[in-house]
Amino acid sequence: MSRKRTVVFLAMLVLVGAMSLKTVVVTHGDGSIVMANSGGPVPPTPWKNSGGPVPPTPWKNSGGPVPPTPWK
Amino acid sequence: MPGLVIHVLDLLTALLQASIVVVSFARGYSRRYLTINLYLAASTIVLFLRYYILSRHGLLSEEYIYFYYYSDALLTIGLYFTLIGLYATVFEEMKAAQYLRVFTILLLIGTAAFSSAVVQQSGPRLITRYVVEMSQNLYFVGVILTYILWGAVLKLRETRTRVIQLVLSLGVYFSAFAGNYALRNLYPQLHFVWEFVPPTLGCLLPLSWAYAFWHIPEDARIAPSRLAVVPR
Numbered sequence: 001m002s003r004k005r006t007v008v009f010l011a012m013l014v015l016v017g018a019m020s021l022k023t024v025v026v027t028h029g030d031g032s033i034v035m036a037n038s039g040g041p042v043p044p045t046p047w048k049n050s051g052g053p054v055p056p057t058p059w060k061n062s063g064g065p066v067p068p069t070p071w072k
Numbered sequence: 073m074p075g076l077v078i079h080v081l082d083l084l085t086a087l088l089q090a091s092i093v094v095v096s097f098a099r100g101y102s103r104r105y106l107t108i109n110l111y112l113a114a115s116t117i118v119l120f121l122r123y124y125i126l127s128r129h130g131l132l133s134e135e136y137i138y139f140y141y142y143s144d145a146l147l148t149i150g151l152y153f154t155l156i157g158l159y160a161t162v163f164e165e166m167k168a169a170q171y172l173r174v175f176t177i178l179l180l181i182g183t184a185a186f187s188s189a190v191v192q193q194s195g196p197r198l199i200t201r202y203v204v205e206m207s208q209n210l211y212f213v214g215v216i217l218t219y220i221l222w223g224a225v226l227k228l229r230e231t232r233t234r235v236i237q238l239v240l241s242l243g244v245y246f247s248a249f250a251g252n253y254a255l256r257n258l259y260p261q262l263h264f265v266w267e268f269v270p271p272t273l274g275c276l277l278p279l280s281w282a283y284a285f286w287h288i289p290e291d292a293r294i295a296p297s298r299l300a301v302v303p304r
Contacts (some may be wrong), residue, residue, distance in 0.1 A: 007171050011178040014220070018212040019186060025212075025250060030260065034208055034253050035144055039082055039115065039274055040122035041075070043137040046200045 081271040082119060088278035089116040092285055101290065107157030108238070111150040112278065118143045141200065145207040152180070152210055155217050155242065161235055162224055183209050215250060218243045233292040234284050241280035248273050 025034070033045060089112040096102040102109050122140060129135040156176045163172060187206040191198060222243055225236060249270070256266040 003171060004174070007175050008178060011175050011182060014179060014213060014216050015182045015186065018183075018216045019209065021215065022209060022212040025253060026208075029253065029257050032253075032256075033204055034211055034249065035270065039085060039119040039271070040126060040140065041078065041131055042270075043131055043140050045204070046137050046141060 077268065078271045081268075081275045082123070085271070085275045085278055086116050086119045088275065088282050089113075089119075092278060092282050095282075095285060099285075101285075105157070105161075105285075107150075107154045108281070111147070111154045112281075114150050115147055118147060138200065141204050141207070145203045145210075148207045148210045148214075149180075152214055152217075155214055155221070158235070158239055158242070159217075159221055159224075162221060162228065162230055162239075179213060180210075183213055211246075211249070215246045218246050231293040233294045234288045234290060236294060237284040237288060238281060241277055241284070244280075245273055245277045 035042070093102070093109050093113050093116070096105060096109050122136070122143065125133075125136050125139050153176075156172065159172055160169060163169075184206060187202060187209050190209075191201045191205050218239070221239055224230075225239055230236060252266060252269040252273070256263070
């Protein structure tokens with residue numbers, strides 16, 4: 001195997017190992033984020049701090065029945 | 073009171089980081105350890121900016137939340153390149169710089185692609201989720217890379233005391249964060265303990281690096297046999 005292929009193989013191996021480790025650690029976690037850099041008070045995660053429910057997508061919020069297409 | 077302790081630890085961290093950068097410039101080895109100095113300088117600036125934004129907008133403001141997580145992602149990338157800088161130092165005699173560059177870029181692209189694939193299924197705030205996911209994944213890549221580097225230090229019988237100190241400090245730092253996360257989930261009732269661990273670790277890493285730069289001379293050597301566990 002050439003050296004370049006070895007480098008590619010090693011990079012993928014490290015990636016697989018790291019993601020496996022992450023899966024093992026995070027699966028049993030409470031959903032909080034592992035941060036590598038401390039400093040300053042930790043704020044809540046951005047997608048958990050909203051006050052209300054997520055609004056519906058604009059093209060699904062109509063109240064009445066869908067009218068027939070104009071060309072029929 | 074807990075908040076005050078955390079603020080004091082953060083202040084100490086910033087002072088230590090800034091002093092390492094200043095001393096490196098003054099003693100003329102800032103280029104040799106360029107990635108470390110860049111990371112420490114960036115980390116210090118980010119720390120002050122976080123407190124500035126926190127004081128202006130508050131902990132729950134969108135400004136602080138987004139700045140905190142986006143800056144953390146940038147710092148994690150900085151830490152990744154710091155680690156690669158240490159790889160370059162350890163492997164410099166093997167003339168493997170070109171392969172190391174390819175390895176670095178491939179791993180970074182792979183991590184970015186994997187993070188993208190993970191957050192594809194997310195709903196709103198896709199970019200923010202991506203940034204946080206990428207930061208977290210890169211942290212775990214850093215954990216694995218640090219242990220591989222420590223293996224290489226032992227295998228290649230690296231004797232430079234300062235390099236060994238830098239690598240070991242980073243290994244302890246990464247491992248302690250993972251350990252803290254695991255313990256926090258095992259014993260959530262001790263949250264008043266776990267909240268002090270990240271700022272303490274954040275202070276201990278620059279303290280350990282400061283020791284390496286201030287008290288260990290560049291030409292100091294340590295016997296390789298003292299590094300490995302010798303069966304009796």
